[in-house]
Amino acid sequence: MKHVFFFLIALLAAVAAQAQGVLKFEQELHDFGNVPEGTMATHEFRFRNVGNQPVIIANVQASCGCTTPDWTKTPVLPGKTGIVKAVYSSAGRPGIFNKTVTVTSNAATPSTVLTIKGNVLNKDQMKATLTPAQIAQSARLTVDRTTHDFGKMEAGQSLVARFTVKNTGKQDLVLGAITSQCYCVGYKNAPAPIKPGQSAVVELVYNQRKLGAQAETVTITSNDVTGDTKLTLKAQVVQDLNAGSMVKESGASVPFK
Structure with a gap:
Protein backbone atom coordinates (compact mmCIF):
# COMPACT_ATOMS: atom_id res chain seq x y z
CA MET A 1 0.00 0.00 0.00
CA LYS A 2 2.86 2.32 0.86
CA HIS A 3 4.39 1.74 -2.57
CA VAL A 4 1.10 2.66 -4.26
CA PHE A 5 0.92 5.87 -2.22
CA PHE A 6 4.43 6.99 -3.22
CA PHE A 7 3.68 6.05 -6.82
CA LEU A 8 0.59 8.28 -6.83
CA ILE A 9 2.58 11.15 -5.29
CA ALA A 10 5.25 10.82 -7.96
CA LEU A 11 2.60 10.67 -10.68
CA LEU A 12 0.86 13.83 -9.42
CA ALA A 13 4.21 15.63 -9.22
CA ALA A 14 4.99 14.64 -12.81
CA VAL A 15 1.58 15.85 -14.01
CA ALA A 16 2.01 19.13 -12.13
CA ALA A 17 5.44 19.61 -13.66
CA GLN A 18 3.94 19.18 -17.13
CA ALA A 19 1.11 21.65 -16.41
CA GLN A 20 2.88 24.84 -17.43
CA GLY A 21 2.64 27.56 -19.99
CA VAL A 22 5.21 27.60 -22.78
CA LEU A 23 6.18 30.75 -24.70
CA LYS A 24 7.07 30.13 -28.33
CA PHE A 25 8.37 33.27 -30.09
CA GLU A 26 8.12 33.59 -33.87
CA GLN A 27 11.66 34.99 -33.75
CA GLU A 28 14.15 35.95 -31.04
CA LEU A 29 16.32 38.23 -33.20
CA HIS A 30 15.29 41.18 -35.35
CA ASP A 31 17.68 43.03 -37.65
CA PHE A 32 16.44 46.52 -38.55
CA GLY A 33 19.18 46.93 -41.17
CA ASN A 34 19.91 50.60 -41.85
CA VAL A 35 18.04 52.98 -39.55
CA PRO A 36 17.82 56.77 -40.18
CA GLU A 37 19.27 58.59 -37.18
CA GLY A 38 16.59 60.18 -35.03
CA THR A 39 13.88 57.61 -35.62
CA MET A 40 12.43 55.28 -33.01
CA ALA A 41 13.19 51.82 -34.39
CA THR A 42 10.28 49.65 -33.24
CA HIS A 43 9.68 45.92 -33.50
CA GLU A 44 7.06 43.63 -31.99
CA PHE A 45 8.18 40.11 -31.09
CA ARG A 46 5.10 37.91 -31.30
CA PHE A 47 4.68 34.74 -29.28
CA ARG A 48 2.12 31.99 -28.68
CA ASN A 49 1.44 30.09 -25.47
CA VAL A 50 1.81 26.49 -26.62
CA GLY A 51 1.55 25.12 -23.08
CA ASN A 52 -1.49 24.10 -21.07
CA GLN A 53 -1.53 26.85 -18.41
CA PRO A 54 -1.81 30.67 -18.63
CA VAL A 55 1.42 32.61 -18.93
CA ILE A 56 1.97 35.92 -17.15
CA ILE A 57 4.93 38.09 -18.15
CA ALA A 58 6.27 39.56 -14.92
CA ASN A 59 8.84 41.92 -16.43
CA VAL A 60 10.79 42.83 -19.55
CA GLN A 61 14.21 44.37 -18.88
CA ALA A 62 16.19 46.20 -21.60
CA SER A 63 19.98 46.05 -21.67
CA CYS A 64 20.27 49.85 -21.93
CA GLY A 65 18.30 53.03 -21.38
CA CYS A 66 18.20 53.59 -25.15
CA THR A 67 15.71 50.73 -25.53
CA THR A 68 12.17 50.94 -24.16
CA PRO A 69 10.19 47.70 -23.78
CA ASP A 70 6.47 47.06 -23.61
CA TRP A 71 4.53 43.81 -23.47
CA THR A 72 1.19 42.07 -23.09
CA LYS A 73 0.20 42.70 -19.48
CA THR A 74 -2.79 40.35 -19.24
CA PRO A 75 -2.47 36.56 -18.78
CA VAL A 76 -1.95 34.76 -22.09
CA LEU A 77 -4.16 31.68 -22.15
CA PRO A 78 -3.10 28.40 -23.80
CA GLY A 79 -3.22 28.74 -27.58
CA LYS A 80 -3.40 32.54 -27.45
CA THR A 81 -0.81 35.08 -28.59
CA GLY A 82 0.90 38.15 -27.16
CA ILE A 83 3.70 40.58 -27.96
CA VAL A 84 6.89 42.01 -26.54
CA LYS A 85 7.72 45.36 -28.13
CA ALA A 86 11.19 46.87 -28.24
CA VAL A 87 11.73 50.53 -29.18
CA TYR A 88 15.28 51.73 -29.87
CA SER A 89 15.94 55.48 -29.78
CA SER A 90 18.52 56.21 -32.48
CA ALA A 91 18.85 59.96 -31.85
CA GLY A 92 22.50 60.84 -31.25
CA ARG A 93 23.57 57.19 -31.59
CA PRO A 94 25.09 56.71 -35.06
CA GLY A 95 26.70 53.37 -35.84
CA ILE A 96 26.00 49.70 -35.25
CA PHE A 97 23.86 48.66 -32.28
CA ASN A 98 23.05 45.28 -30.74
CA LYS A 99 20.67 45.36 -27.76
CA THR A 100 18.70 42.80 -25.79
CA VAL A 101 15.48 42.63 -23.81
CA THR A 102 15.05 39.87 -21.23
CA VAL A 103 11.55 38.48 -20.77
CA THR A 104 10.72 37.04 -17.33
CA SER A 105 7.54 34.99 -16.88
CA ASN A 106 5.99 31.99 -15.16
CA ALA A 107 6.46 29.88 -18.30
CA ALA A 108 8.31 26.57 -18.33
CA THR A 109 11.38 28.52 -19.47
CA PRO A 110 11.20 31.49 -17.08
CA SER A 111 13.65 33.75 -18.94
CA THR A 112 13.96 34.47 -22.68
CA VAL A 113 16.43 36.90 -24.25
CA LEU A 114 15.33 38.77 -27.39
CA THR A 115 17.77 40.76 -29.54
CA ILE A 116 17.46 43.78 -31.81
CA LYS A 117 20.28 45.07 -33.98
CA GLY A 118 20.93 47.46 -36.83
CA ASN A 119 23.07 50.29 -38.14
CA VAL A 120 22.11 53.91 -37.47
CA LEU A 121 22.97 56.22 -40.37
CA ASN A 122 22.82 60.00 -40.45
CA LYS A 123 20.76 61.64 -43.20
CA ASP A 124 23.68 62.02 -45.62
CA GLN A 125 24.70 58.39 -45.14
CA MET A 126 21.11 57.25 -45.52
CA LYS A 127 20.60 59.16 -48.75
CA ALA A 128 23.79 57.64 -50.14
CA THR A 129 22.32 54.13 -49.70
CA LEU A 130 19.08 54.96 -51.52
CA THR A 131 18.30 55.20 -55.21
CA PRO A 132 16.53 58.32 -56.55
CA ALA A 133 13.36 56.23 -56.84
CA GLN A 134 13.59 55.19 -53.18
CA ILE A 135 14.16 58.79 -52.09
CA ALA A 136 11.11 59.85 -54.10
CA GLN A 137 9.05 57.21 -52.27
CA SER A 138 10.17 58.24 -48.77
CA ALA A 139 8.32 60.29 -46.16
CA ARG A 140 8.39 64.10 -46.30
CA LEU A 141 7.83 66.44 -43.36
CA THR A 142 6.36 69.89 -43.89
CA VAL A 143 5.26 72.22 -41.09
CA ASP A 144 2.78 75.10 -41.10
CA ARG A 145 5.35 77.50 -39.63
CA THR A 146 8.83 77.39 -38.16
CA THR A 147 8.50 79.93 -35.31
CA HIS A 148 6.28 80.24 -32.27
CA ASP A 149 6.35 83.24 -29.91
CA PHE A 150 4.92 82.64 -26.43
CA GLY A 151 5.19 86.31 -25.53
CA LYS A 152 5.70 86.99 -21.83
CA MET A 153 5.96 83.97 -19.56
CA GLU A 154 7.03 83.23 -16.00
CA ALA A 155 10.27 81.34 -15.36
CA GLY A 156 9.53 77.64 -14.87
CA GLN A 157 6.07 77.84 -16.37
CA SER A 158 5.19 75.08 -18.88
CA LEU A 159 3.53 76.30 -22.07
CA VAL A 160 2.48 74.40 -25.17
CA ALA A 161 3.16 75.31 -28.81
CA ARG A 162 1.10 73.53 -31.44
CA PHE A 163 2.44 72.94 -34.94
CA THR A 164 0.61 71.30 -37.82
CA VAL A 165 2.82 68.71 -39.46
CA LYS A 166 1.93 67.22 -42.85
CA ASN A 167 3.39 64.21 -44.58
CA THR A 168 3.74 65.09 -48.27
CA GLY A 169 5.72 61.91 -49.01
CA LYS A 170 4.67 58.39 -49.91
CA GLN A 171 5.55 56.46 -46.75
CA ASP A 172 4.42 56.83 -43.15
CA LEU A 173 6.16 59.76 -41.45
CA VAL A 174 7.63 58.79 -38.08
CA LEU A 175 8.73 61.64 -35.82
CA GLY A 176 11.74 60.97 -33.63
CA ALA A 177 13.52 62.71 -30.80
CA ILE A 178 13.57 66.43 -30.03
CA THR A 179 16.87 68.13 -29.31
CA SER A 180 17.63 71.63 -28.04
CA GLN A 181 20.48 73.38 -26.26
CA CYS A 182 18.39 74.12 -23.19
CA TYR A 183 16.91 70.62 -22.76
CA CYS A 184 13.68 72.45 -21.97
CA VAL A 185 11.52 71.26 -24.88
CA GLY A 186 9.70 67.95 -25.30
CA TYR A 187 6.61 66.35 -26.76
CA LYS A 188 3.41 66.70 -24.75
CA ASN A 189 2.38 63.30 -26.11
CA ALA A 190 4.33 60.83 -28.20
CA PRO A 191 3.33 61.53 -31.82
CA ALA A 192 1.86 58.68 -33.84
CA PRO A 193 3.04 57.93 -37.40
CA ILE A 194 1.45 60.22 -39.99
CA LYS A 195 0.08 58.60 -43.13
CA PRO A 196 0.98 59.97 -46.61
CA GLY A 197 -1.11 63.03 -47.40
CA GLN A 198 -2.31 63.34 -43.79
CA SER A 199 -1.66 66.06 -41.19
CA ALA A 200 -1.39 65.99 -37.41
CA VAL A 201 -1.04 68.55 -34.64
CA VAL A 202 2.24 68.12 -32.77
CA GLU A 203 2.38 69.70 -29.31
CA LEU A 204 5.69 70.87 -27.87
CA VAL A 205 6.03 71.66 -24.17
CA ASP A 224 12.42 62.12 -43.77
CA VAL A 225 15.74 61.40 -45.48
CA THR A 226 16.02 64.94 -46.86
CA GLY A 227 16.88 66.34 -43.42
CA ASP A 228 15.68 67.22 -39.94
CA THR A 229 13.21 70.01 -39.17
CA LYS A 230 14.27 73.07 -37.19
CA LEU A 231 11.83 75.25 -35.27
CA THR A 232 12.33 78.34 -33.13
CA LEU A 233 10.54 78.97 -29.84
CA LYS A 234 10.62 82.54 -28.52
CA ALA A 235 9.62 84.00 -25.17
CA GLN A 236 10.24 86.93 -22.84
CA VAL A 237 10.89 85.16 -19.55
CA VAL A 238 10.27 87.11 -16.33
CA GLN A 239 10.61 86.14 -12.69
CA ASP A 240 6.96 86.74 -11.76
CA LEU A 241 3.68 87.53 -13.43
CA ASN A 242 1.01 89.27 -11.39
CA ALA A 243 -2.54 87.94 -11.34
CA GLY A 244 -3.67 90.40 -14.02
CA SER A 245 -0.99 89.48 -16.51
CA MET A 246 -1.80 87.71 -19.73
CA VAL A 247 0.43 85.14 -21.36
CA LYS A 248 0.22 83.60 -24.74
CA GLU A 249 -0.25 79.88 -25.08
CA SER A 250 -0.24 78.41 -28.56
CA GLY A 251 -1.14 81.73 -30.15
CA ALA A 252 -4.15 82.44 -27.88
CA SER A 253 -4.12 84.83 -24.93
CA VAL A 254 -5.16 83.22 -21.68
CA PRO A 255 -5.10 84.58 -18.10
CA PHE A 256 -2.22 83.42 -16.00
CA LYS A 257 -3.22 81.49 -12.88
Whole structure:
Protein backbone atom coordinates (compact mmCIF):
# COMPACT_ATOMS: atom_id res chain seq x y z
CA MET A 1 0.00 0.00 0.00
CA LYS A 2 2.86 2.32 0.86
CA HIS A 3 4.39 1.74 -2.57
CA VAL A 4 1.10 2.66 -4.26
CA PHE A 5 0.92 5.87 -2.22
CA PHE A 6 4.43 6.99 -3.22
CA PHE A 7 3.68 6.05 -6.82
CA LEU A 8 0.59 8.28 -6.83
CA ILE A 9 2.58 11.15 -5.29
CA ALA A 10 5.25 10.82 -7.96
CA LEU A 11 2.60 10.67 -10.68
CA LEU A 12 0.86 13.83 -9.42
CA ALA A 13 4.21 15.63 -9.22
CA ALA A 14 4.99 14.64 -12.81
CA VAL A 15 1.58 15.85 -14.01
CA ALA A 16 2.01 19.13 -12.13
CA ALA A 17 5.44 19.61 -13.66
CA GLN A 18 3.94 19.18 -17.13
CA ALA A 19 1.11 21.65 -16.41
CA GLN A 20 2.88 24.84 -17.43
CA GLY A 21 2.64 27.56 -19.99
CA VAL A 22 5.21 27.60 -22.78
CA LEU A 23 6.18 30.75 -24.70
CA LYS A 24 7.07 30.13 -28.33
CA PHE A 25 8.37 33.27 -30.09
CA GLU A 26 8.12 33.59 -33.87
CA GLN A 27 11.66 34.99 -33.75
CA GLU A 28 14.15 35.95 -31.04
CA LEU A 29 16.32 38.23 -33.20
CA HIS A 30 15.29 41.18 -35.35
CA ASP A 31 17.68 43.03 -37.65
CA PHE A 32 16.44 46.52 -38.55
CA GLY A 33 19.18 46.93 -41.17
CA ASN A 34 19.91 50.60 -41.85
CA VAL A 35 18.04 52.98 -39.55
CA PRO A 36 17.82 56.77 -40.18
CA GLU A 37 19.27 58.59 -37.18
CA GLY A 38 16.59 60.18 -35.03
CA THR A 39 13.88 57.61 -35.62
CA MET A 40 12.43 55.28 -33.01
CA ALA A 41 13.19 51.82 -34.39
CA THR A 42 10.28 49.65 -33.24
CA HIS A 43 9.68 45.92 -33.50
CA GLU A 44 7.06 43.63 -31.99
CA PHE A 45 8.18 40.11 -31.09
CA ARG A 46 5.10 37.91 -31.30
CA PHE A 47 4.68 34.74 -29.28
CA ARG A 48 2.12 31.99 -28.68
CA ASN A 49 1.44 30.09 -25.47
CA VAL A 50 1.81 26.49 -26.62
CA GLY A 51 1.55 25.12 -23.08
CA ASN A 52 -1.49 24.10 -21.07
CA GLN A 53 -1.53 26.85 -18.41
CA PRO A 54 -1.81 30.67 -18.63
CA VAL A 55 1.42 32.61 -18.93
CA ILE A 56 1.97 35.92 -17.15
CA ILE A 57 4.93 38.09 -18.15
CA ALA A 58 6.27 39.56 -14.92
CA ASN A 59 8.84 41.92 -16.43
CA VAL A 60 10.79 42.83 -19.55
CA GLN A 61 14.21 44.37 -18.88
CA ALA A 62 16.19 46.20 -21.60
CA SER A 63 19.98 46.05 -21.67
CA CYS A 64 20.27 49.85 -21.93
CA GLY A 65 18.30 53.03 -21.38
CA CYS A 66 18.20 53.59 -25.15
CA THR A 67 15.71 50.73 -25.53
CA THR A 68 12.17 50.94 -24.16
CA PRO A 69 10.19 47.70 -23.78
CA ASP A 70 6.47 47.06 -23.61
CA TRP A 71 4.53 43.81 -23.47
CA THR A 72 1.19 42.07 -23.09
CA LYS A 73 0.20 42.70 -19.48
CA THR A 74 -2.79 40.35 -19.24
CA PRO A 75 -2.47 36.56 -18.78
CA VAL A 76 -1.95 34.76 -22.09
CA LEU A 77 -4.16 31.68 -22.15
CA PRO A 78 -3.10 28.40 -23.80
CA GLY A 79 -3.22 28.74 -27.58
CA LYS A 80 -3.40 32.54 -27.45
CA THR A 81 -0.81 35.08 -28.59
CA GLY A 82 0.90 38.15 -27.16
CA ILE A 83 3.70 40.58 -27.96
CA VAL A 84 6.89 42.01 -26.54
CA LYS A 85 7.72 45.36 -28.13
CA ALA A 86 11.19 46.87 -28.24
CA VAL A 87 11.73 50.53 -29.18
CA TYR A 88 15.28 51.73 -29.87
CA SER A 89 15.94 55.48 -29.78
CA SER A 90 18.52 56.21 -32.48
CA ALA A 91 18.85 59.96 -31.85
CA GLY A 92 22.50 60.84 -31.25
CA ARG A 93 23.57 57.19 -31.59
CA PRO A 94 25.09 56.71 -35.06
CA GLY A 95 26.70 53.37 -35.84
CA ILE A 96 26.00 49.70 -35.25
CA PHE A 97 23.86 48.66 -32.28
CA ASN A 98 23.05 45.28 -30.74
CA LYS A 99 20.67 45.36 -27.76
CA THR A 100 18.70 42.80 -25.79
CA VAL A 101 15.48 42.63 -23.81
CA THR A 102 15.05 39.87 -21.23
CA VAL A 103 11.55 38.48 -20.77
CA THR A 104 10.72 37.04 -17.33
CA SER A 105 7.54 34.99 -16.88
CA ASN A 106 5.99 31.99 -15.16
CA ALA A 107 6.46 29.88 -18.30
CA ALA A 108 8.31 26.57 -18.33
CA THR A 109 11.38 28.52 -19.47
CA PRO A 110 11.20 31.49 -17.08
CA SER A 111 13.65 33.75 -18.94
CA THR A 112 13.96 34.47 -22.68
CA VAL A 113 16.43 36.90 -24.25
CA LEU A 114 15.33 38.77 -27.39
CA THR A 115 17.77 40.76 -29.54
CA ILE A 116 17.46 43.78 -31.81
CA LYS A 117 20.28 45.07 -33.98
CA GLY A 118 20.93 47.46 -36.83
CA ASN A 119 23.07 50.29 -38.14
CA VAL A 120 22.11 53.91 -37.47
CA LEU A 121 22.97 56.22 -40.37
CA ASN A 122 22.82 60.00 -40.45
CA LYS A 123 20.76 61.64 -43.20
CA ASP A 124 23.68 62.02 -45.62
CA GLN A 125 24.70 58.39 -45.14
CA MET A 126 21.11 57.25 -45.52
CA LYS A 127 20.60 59.16 -48.75
CA ALA A 128 23.79 57.64 -50.14
CA THR A 129 22.32 54.13 -49.70
CA LEU A 130 19.08 54.96 -51.52
CA THR A 131 18.30 55.20 -55.21
CA PRO A 132 16.53 58.32 -56.55
CA ALA A 133 13.36 56.23 -56.84
CA GLN A 134 13.59 55.19 -53.18
CA ILE A 135 14.16 58.79 -52.09
CA ALA A 136 11.11 59.85 -54.10
CA GLN A 137 9.05 57.21 -52.27
CA SER A 138 10.17 58.24 -48.77
CA ALA A 139 8.32 60.29 -46.16
CA ARG A 140 8.39 64.10 -46.30
CA LEU A 141 7.83 66.44 -43.36
CA THR A 142 6.36 69.89 -43.89
CA VAL A 143 5.26 72.22 -41.09
CA ASP A 144 2.78 75.10 -41.10
CA ARG A 145 5.35 77.50 -39.63
CA THR A 146 8.83 77.39 -38.16
CA THR A 147 8.50 79.93 -35.31
CA HIS A 148 6.28 80.24 -32.27
CA ASP A 149 6.35 83.24 -29.91
CA PHE A 150 4.92 82.64 -26.43
CA GLY A 151 5.19 86.31 -25.53
CA LYS A 152 5.70 86.99 -21.83
CA MET A 153 5.96 83.97 -19.56
CA GLU A 154 7.03 83.23 -16.00
CA ALA A 155 10.27 81.34 -15.36
CA GLY A 156 9.53 77.64 -14.87
CA GLN A 157 6.07 77.84 -16.37
CA SER A 158 5.19 75.08 -18.88
CA LEU A 159 3.53 76.30 -22.07
CA VAL A 160 2.48 74.40 -25.17
CA ALA A 161 3.16 75.31 -28.81
CA ARG A 162 1.10 73.53 -31.44
CA PHE A 163 2.44 72.94 -34.94
CA THR A 164 0.61 71.30 -37.82
CA VAL A 165 2.82 68.71 -39.46
CA LYS A 166 1.93 67.22 -42.85
CA ASN A 167 3.39 64.21 -44.58
CA THR A 168 3.74 65.09 -48.27
CA GLY A 169 5.72 61.91 -49.01
CA LYS A 170 4.67 58.39 -49.91
CA GLN A 171 5.55 56.46 -46.75
CA ASP A 172 4.42 56.83 -43.15
CA LEU A 173 6.16 59.76 -41.45
CA VAL A 174 7.63 58.79 -38.08
CA LEU A 175 8.73 61.64 -35.82
CA GLY A 176 11.74 60.97 -33.63
CA ALA A 177 13.52 62.71 -30.80
CA ILE A 178 13.57 66.43 -30.03
CA THR A 179 16.87 68.13 -29.31
CA SER A 180 17.63 71.63 -28.04
CA GLN A 181 20.48 73.38 -26.26
CA CYS A 182 18.39 74.12 -23.19
CA TYR A 183 16.91 70.62 -22.76
CA CYS A 184 13.68 72.45 -21.97
CA VAL A 185 11.52 71.26 -24.88
CA GLY A 186 9.70 67.95 -25.30
CA TYR A 187 6.61 66.35 -26.76
CA LYS A 188 3.41 66.70 -24.75
CA ASN A 189 2.38 63.30 -26.11
CA ALA A 190 4.33 60.83 -28.20
CA PRO A 191 3.33 61.53 -31.82
CA ALA A 192 1.86 58.68 -33.84
CA PRO A 193 3.04 57.93 -37.40
CA ILE A 194 1.45 60.22 -39.99
CA LYS A 195 0.08 58.60 -43.13
CA PRO A 196 0.98 59.97 -46.61
CA GLY A 197 -1.11 63.03 -47.40
CA GLN A 198 -2.31 63.34 -43.79
CA SER A 199 -1.66 66.06 -41.19
CA ALA A 200 -1.39 65.99 -37.41
CA VAL A 201 -1.04 68.55 -34.64
CA VAL A 202 2.24 68.12 -32.77
CA GLU A 203 2.38 69.70 -29.31
CA LEU A 204 5.69 70.87 -27.87
CA VAL A 205 6.03 71.66 -24.17
CA TYR A 206 8.36 74.53 -23.35
CA ASN A 207 9.69 75.08 -19.81
CA GLN A 208 12.32 77.82 -19.60
CA ARG A 209 13.89 79.11 -16.37
CA LYS A 210 16.45 81.44 -17.88
CA LEU A 211 15.34 85.06 -17.64
CA GLY A 212 15.19 87.55 -20.48
CA ALA A 213 14.50 87.30 -24.19
CA GLN A 214 14.87 83.69 -25.33
CA ALA A 215 14.99 82.17 -28.80
CA GLU A 216 15.44 78.40 -28.65
CA THR A 217 16.27 76.37 -31.77
CA VAL A 218 14.53 73.01 -31.66
CA THR A 219 15.39 70.10 -33.96
CA ILE A 220 12.80 67.42 -34.68
CA THR A 221 14.22 64.26 -36.17
CA SER A 222 12.19 61.94 -38.39
CA ASN A 223 12.50 59.35 -41.15
CA ASP A 224 12.42 62.12 -43.77
CA VAL A 225 15.74 61.40 -45.48
CA THR A 226 16.02 64.94 -46.86
CA GLY A 227 16.88 66.34 -43.42
CA ASP A 228 15.68 67.22 -39.94
CA THR A 229 13.21 70.01 -39.17
CA LYS A 230 14.27 73.07 -37.19
CA LEU A 231 11.83 75.25 -35.27
CA THR A 232 12.33 78.34 -33.13
CA LEU A 233 10.54 78.97 -29.84
CA LYS A 234 10.62 82.54 -28.52
CA ALA A 235 9.62 84.00 -25.17
CA GLN A 236 10.24 86.93 -22.84
CA VAL A 237 10.89 85.16 -19.55
CA VAL A 238 10.27 87.11 -16.33
CA GLN A 239 10.61 86.14 -12.69
CA ASP A 240 6.96 86.74 -11.76
CA LEU A 241 3.68 87.53 -13.43
CA ASN A 242 1.01 89.27 -11.39
CA ALA A 243 -2.54 87.94 -11.34
CA GLY A 244 -3.67 90.40 -14.02
CA SER A 245 -0.99 89.48 -16.51
CA MET A 246 -1.80 87.71 -19.73
CA VAL A 247 0.43 85.14 -21.36
CA LYS A 248 0.22 83.60 -24.74
CA GLU A 249 -0.25 79.88 -25.08
CA SER A 250 -0.24 78.41 -28.56
CA GLY A 251 -1.14 81.73 -30.15
CA ALA A 252 -4.15 82.44 -27.88
CA SER A 253 -4.12 84.83 -24.93
CA VAL A 254 -5.16 83.22 -21.68
CA PRO A 255 -5.10 84.58 -18.10
CA PHE A 256 -2.22 83.42 -16.00
CA LYS A 257 -3.22 81.49 -12.88
